[in-house]
Amino acid sequence: MSRFSQGATIALTIARKDALSELRGRQASGSTLFFAALVLLLFGFALGPDTRRLTDAAPGLLWLAIVFGGLLTVARLHQLEADDGALEQLALYPVDRRAIYLGKALAGTIAMLVLGAILLPVVAILYAIPIGAAWLPLVITVALGAIGFAAVGTAYAGLTVRMRAREVMLPLLMLPIVAPLLLSAVKATAAALGGDPFGEMGAWLQLLAAFDIVMLVAGAATYGFVLED
Amino acid sequence: MPQTTIYVAPRLAGMQDTIPPAVAAEDLARLFGRSAALAGISLEIEMGRTVALLGPNGAGKTTLLRILATAIRPSFGTLAIDGLDALRYDDAVRSRVVYLPHVTGLYDDLTAEENLRFAATMYGWSAPEVGDIVRAALDEVGLLPVATDRVRTFSAGMRKRVALARLLTARPSMVLLDEPHAALDGDGMALVDRLLGRWHEVGITVIVASHQADRVVGLADATLRLDGGLVAEVTGSGIRADSSWAAPAAAPAAFGSDR
Amino acid sequence: MKTRILGIVGLLAVIGASVFGLFVVPADLNQGDAQRIMYPHVASAWLGELSFGLTALAGIGYLWRRDLRLDAVAHAAAEVGVLFTAFAIWGGMMWGRPVWGVFWQWEDPRLATTALLLALGIGYLLLRRLTDDPARRATRAAVVGVIAALDIPIIHFSVIWWRGLHQGATFGDPAKILHPSAPGLFVIALMGMLSAFTIVWCYLMIRRYQLARLDWQMEEHGRLGRISAARRAASVPSPAAEEPAR
Numbered sequence: 001m002s003r004f005s006q007g008a009t010i011a012l013t014i015a016r017k018d019a020l021s022e023l024r025g026r027q028a029s030g031s032t033l034f035f036a037a038l039v040l041l042l043f044g045f046a047l048g049p050d051t052r053r054l055t056d057a058a059p060g061l062l063w064l065a066i067v068f069g070g071l072l073t074v075a076r077l078h079q080l081e082a083d084d085g086a087l088e089q090l091a092l093y094p095v096d097r098r099a100i101y102l103g104k105a106l107a108g109t110i111a112m113l114v115l116g117a118i119l120l121p122v123v124a125i126l127y128a129i130p131i132g133a134a135w136l137p138l139v140i141t142v143a144l145g146a147i148g149f150a151a152v153g154t155a156y157a158g159l160t161v162r163m164r165a166r167e168v169m170l171p172l173l174m175l176p177i178v179a180p181l182l183l184s185a186v187k188a189t190a191a192a193l194g195g196d197p198f199g200e201m202g203a204w205l206q207l208l209a210a211f212d213i214v215m216l217v218a219g220a221a222t223y224g225f226v227l228e229d
Numbered sequence: 230m231p232q233t234t235i236y237v238a239p240r241l242a243g244m245q246d247t248i249p250p251a252v253a254a255e256d257l258a259r260l261f262g263r264s265a266a267l268a269g270i271s272l273e274i275e276m277g278r279t280v281a282l283l284g285p286n287g288a289g290k291t292t293l294l295r296i297l298a299t300a301i302r303p304s305f306g307t308l309a310i311d312g313l314d315a316l317r318y319d320d321a322v323r324s325r326v327v328y329l330p331h332v333t334g335l336y337d338d339l340t341a342e343e344n345l346r347f348a349a350t351m352y353g354w355s356a357p358e359v360g361d362i363v364r365a366a367l368d369e370v371g372l373l374p375v376a377t378d379r380v381r382t383f384s385a386g387m388r389k390r391v392a393l394a395r396l397l398t399a400r401p402s403m404v405l406l407d408e409p410h411a412a413l414d415g416d417g418m419a420l421v422d423r424l425l426g427r428w429h430e431v432g433i434t435v436i437v438a439s440h441q442a443d444r445v446v447g448l449a450d451a452t453l454r455l456d457g458g459l460v461a462e463v464t465g466s467g468i469r470a471d472s473s474w475a476a477p478a479a480a481p482a483a484f485g486s487d488r
Numbered sequence: 489m490k491t492r493i494l495g496i497v498g499l500l501a502v503i504g505a506s507v508f509g510l511f512v513v514p515a516d517l518n519q520g521d522a523q524r525i526m527y528p529h530v531a532s533a534w535l536g537e538l539s540f541g542l543t544a545l546a547g548i549g550y551l552w553r554r555d556l557r558l559d560a561v562a563h564a565a566a567e568v569g570v571l572f573t574a575f576a577i578w579g580g581m582m583w584g585r586p587v588w589g590v591f592w593q594w595e596d597p598r599l600a601t602t603a604l605l606l607a608l609g610i611g612y613l614l615l616r617r618l619t620d621d622p623a624r625r626a627t628r629a630a631v632v633g634v635i636a637a638l639d640i641p642i643i644h645f646s647v648i649w650w651r652g653l654h655q656g657a658t659f660g661d662p663a664k665i666l667h668p669s670a671p672g673l674f675v676i677a678l679m680g681m682l683s684a685f686t687i688v689w690c691y692l693m694i695r696r697y698q699l700a701r702l703d704w705q706m707e708e709h710g711r712l713g714r715i716s717a718a719r720r721a722a723s724v725p726s727p728a729a730e731e732p733a734r
Contacts, residue, residue, distance in 0.1 A: 013350045017336065017343075024338035024379070085332035088300055093351035094324035152635060159628055164618045172614065173632060176607040177639050180646035187650070203649060211642050218638050222631045225551055229301045229624070260711050262620050268718040302623065304711065458718055474719065 007099040014103025015110070021080050022111060028076055029111065036069030036115060037122050044126055051128050058127040059189035063182055065119055066112070066145065071171050073111045074153030077104060078161040087161065091227040101154060101223035105216065108150030116142035129193060137192035137201060144208040145185040151215035152177055158226040184208045249312030251276040251403055251434035252297060256474055257306035258458075259292050266292040267303070268458035269474035274436070274451075275467035276311070276402070279429045281445040282438035284455035290438040291331065293455070294405045297436065298328035311402055327401040331408050333392040337381040341372055341391050344380060349398040366394040370420060385412040393424065404428055406437040410444065422448060491698075495691040501684035509677045517667040522586035527677050529579030531685040532572045533602055537640075539569030539689070540609060544637030547630030559626035560700035562633060563616060568692050570609040572685075577602055597647040604643050608636040622707065 022029045043061045047054055054061070081087040090100065120138065124131050131138060153174060160169045184207045191201035252274040259267040267289045274280055282290050295301045296308065299319040308315040310322045335344050345363040354362055367373045370390040375383075380391060389412050396404060409421045418441070425448050428435050439445045446452055451465025459472040509527040516523035546562035549555070580599050581591040594600060612632055619625035668674035 010351065013347060017339065017347050020343065021336055021338045080336070080338075083337070085330060086334040086336060088330065089334040092298060092300060092323055092328060093348075094320065094353065095351055155631065155635065159631060163615075163628075169615065169618065173611050176604050176611060177636065179604050180639065180642045183646050183650055200649075207642065207646055207649070214638050214642065215635070218635050222551075222634060225627050225631050228627055258715050260714060263714065265715045265718040268715045304623075305715075457721060472719070474715070 003096075007096050007102070010095045010099035011103035011106060014100055015106040018077055018080070018104065018107035019110060022077075022107070025080070029073075032069055032072045032076070033115060033118050035072065036065045036119055039065045039068055040119065040122055040126055054127040055129060058123055058129050059186045059193065061127070062119060062123045062189065063145070063186050065123075066116055066142075067149070067175075067178060067182060069115045069119075070112050070146075070149045070153060071174060073115065074108050074150060074157040075161075075167075075170055077108055077111070077154070078157040082161045087227075088229070091229075097224040097227055098220040100227070101220050102216075104158075105147075105150050105154040105219060108154050109147050112146035112150055113143060116146055131193075134192045134195075137196075137205075138189060140205065141185055141188045141192060141208070144205060144212055145181060148181045148208060148212040148215055149178060151212060151219050155215075155219040155222060155226055158223065162229070181208065181211050184211070248276055249309070250274055251278070251311060252436075253309040253312075254297075255307050257293070257296060257303050257308065258474075259289075259296060259301070260304045265458050267296070269305075269472055270455075270458075270460055271471055271473050272453075272460075273469040274434065276434055277429075277432040278450045278467035279425060279435040279437070279448060280465075280468060281442070281449040281452040282436055282455070283442050283446075283452055284461065287457075288455040288461075289458040290455055291407055292458075294328065294407050294436065294438060295330070297403075298326055298405050299323055300328065300330075325402045326405065327396050327399045327403075328405040329392055329396055329407060329409060331411065333388045335380045335388060335391055335395075338379060340377050340379050341367065341383070341394075342376040344391060345394055345398055348395045352399045354398070362398050366397040369397055369424075370394045371416075386414055386417050389413055390417060390420070393421070397424075401433060403434040403436070406435070406439075408439055409437060410439055410441045418444065491691065491694050494687065494694070498684065498687035498691045501687050502681075505677070505681040505684040508680055513673045513677045514669045517669045519587050519667075522583060523668075525579050525583045527681040528685070529576055529583060530678065531682040532579060533576035533598065534682060535685055535689045536569050536571075536573035536576055536602070536605065536609075539565045539572060539693075540605060540633075540640075541637065543569060543612070544633045547633035550626050551630045551634075554623075556622060556626060556704060557701070559622075559629065560697055560704060562626075562629060564693055564696035564700055566609055566612050566616075566629075566633070567696060568689065570606065570613060571692070572689070573602060573606045573609060577606060595651045597644075597651055600647045600650075601640075601643055605640070608639070612636065622704075 040061060043057075043065070044054060047057055047061075078087070081090055091097075093100075120131065120142065123129055156170055156173050156177075160166045160173070163169050184204045188201050188204035188208065191198070191204065250273050252272055254270065254272040257267055257270045257272070258265060266287075270289075270293070282293065284290050292301075296303050297310065297315075299315055299322050302316065311325055313321050313325075315322045336347070339347070342363060345366055346359050349359045349362050349366075350356075364373070364376075367376050370393050372387065372390050372394065375387070380388060383391065389409075393409070406421075410418045413421065422444065425435060425437065425445070429448070429450075437445050437449070449465065451463070451468040453460065453468060453470055454462040460470045463470040505527070509524050513524070515521050542565040543562045546558045546565060549558040550562065577599070580596075580602065584593065584596075584599070585591050592599065612629060615632055616625055616629050619628055
């Protein structure tokens with residue numbers, strides 16, 4: 001087996017294990033989705049009742065909810081390792097740690113895609129957004145955002161899971177890093193919903209993709225150090 | 230034809246004429262904040278030996294095992310496992326060593342079989358082989374009937390057995406065990422003894438820390454007793470150990486001299 | 489001794505550049521005297537970025553070599569960087585109030601980028617504070633430093649495009665744009681302040697690094713001392729020298 005396919009097998013095995021754990025620990029992942037939807041509801045109370053104002057703000061509110069839900073999601077994917085001391089075992093397997101990283105990042109991406117898929121219709125309903133024809137660019141935007149967030153979130157979650165004050169350290173480190181992801185995703189979403197009048201959506205999506213690639217490479221390169229105790 | 234048995238003779242570290250010691254450590258020390266869990270240990274263990282690691286709580290047994298497993302780095306000192314520099318080539322060392330810590334490290338929401346299939350894949354078994362090896366391991370620890378039950382429903386003793394089965398899916402040259410008898414009933418402890426015997430038979434180096442001194446000493450070639458992070462007593466064959474402490478300059482990550 | 493001279497030179501240079509910027513260079517044609525704060529503000533921002541770049545590089549060096557000296561450099565650079573970046577933001581706000589009428593606005597890409605930079609720097613320092621073990625702390629900090637550094641260019645582009653693609657910028661009033669009345673003096677003032685600040689930066693870095701090294705030596709001695717103490721408690725002879733290293 002070539003090293004590449006070995007690594008891919010490892011990554012997929014890990015992603016599969018995480019996905020299984022998530023699906024079976026139903027309460028945890030469901031709660032996160034519900035929380036994110038609740039956040040959207042609360043934004044309505046904070047910025048309403050003028051629906052027009054909410055409609056204008058919708059792309060930003062959507063992505064804020066995704067970010068908040070995302071923080072919980074990536075934290076949980078490492079918490080399930082830390083609970084029974086499984087993280088140490090994971091770090092001791094004779095496998096390339098980049099493959100471990102990619103597996104966990106893949107699991108994180110899938111979890112965030114699910115998050116995005118649930119929140120899009122919620123936003124559409126709560127803030128009167130006509131998604132309609134824009135569904136494809138919206139899906140692409142959510143996908144790119146999910147990949148980027150999971151990429152850096154996996155590395156930082158692994159870093160903070162054994163730390164003191166980890167509940168606050170993860171958001172504290174993540175939020176400044178994902179600021180450009182947030183701003184690009186919001187711009188791309190707004191452009192998609194508005195029919196892209198200035199032709200800027202392509203540029204924003206490219207920036208998102210660049211973020212994704214940079215963070216995936218950085219995460220893979222540093223995850224070995226993250227797993228060190 | 231790849232072997233799908235669960236006891237495999239260890240692979241030697243490449244040297245044809247001389248067999249390197251399984252463990253060669255000098256001036257090993259490890260600090261945690263203010264306390265020195267290990268305060269300077271030099272150690273040499275022949276390959277294939279079974280060593281009982283004894284001592285009271287806080288003596289440094291767990292810390293020593295974790296350093297040997299490359300789970301943590303020592304604060305000072307050098308370490309070679311099967312002739313490999315454990316600080317530089319920790320990934321190569323990890324392919325030769327398995328470690329069973331005090332906590333079982335299982336995934337609660339997965340079944341026993343799924344936990345083992347995951348481990349077996351991590352240990353490098355290919356997809357068609359995984360099924361056989363997992364079944365053999367579960368059979369060996371007597372958990373075949375509950376293979377498809379989730380670990381969350383298991384008692385502490387059963388979780389320990391799953392963890393032991395996980396060890397059996399690896400192909401190590403060295404096995405490190407931290408209190409393997411804990412949480413087990415009479416049958417469980419007899420299982421551990423049987424495993425220790427089988428590993429010794431095939432020439433796998435075993436270092437087992439246990440409070441059940443009488444049980445392990447009987448099965449071991451040598452005993453190493455620690456106290457306060459230092460060597461208190463060493464008996465038996467195939468082992469050399471003392472608490473020498475050469476010089477502070479042995480620190481692996483230290484500042485250079487004053488400039 | 490040499491460092492002290494450096495510090496004095498730096499202080500004098502800053503005073504000199506400040507006098508030049510405040511009294512010698514004529515006021516900006518559009519922004520008036522408020523523009524003068526730009527000299528230390530820009531210099532500060534520049535050096536803040538330089539510092540964080542050094543933090544990232546030193547971190548990579550640590551991961552490669554495991555030499556805690558490099559970690560001390562990274563730590564020193566991060567602290568100095570936060571200092572300069574915070575000052576840059578403060579300067580930016582002081583500049584903004586008279587020119588824009590508000591302390592903060594979101595269309596200025598530099599301000600937004602610098603704010604994120606400050607947040608990243610503070611996060612880095614907090615991460616260090618919450619980790620006790622020196623090796624673990626150095627490793628974690630290095631990882632965070634590298635990822636943060638890689639994010640900077642992306643932040644940069646995203647914030648610039650943010651403003652650029654936005655129609656009807658309310659703060660881009662042409663009447664308020666910089667319009668130096670004596671461009672030559674303007675450049676001299678800028679470069680002069682930058683050089684002065686750089687000297688101060690070097691001084692602070694050296695001092696901070698020396699402090700970190702002293703800290704480490706004390707800690708190292710403490711660590712070895714603890715080992716020796718543990719050995720003595722078990723009454724095992726330790727042939728290592730017991731005198732503290734000077």
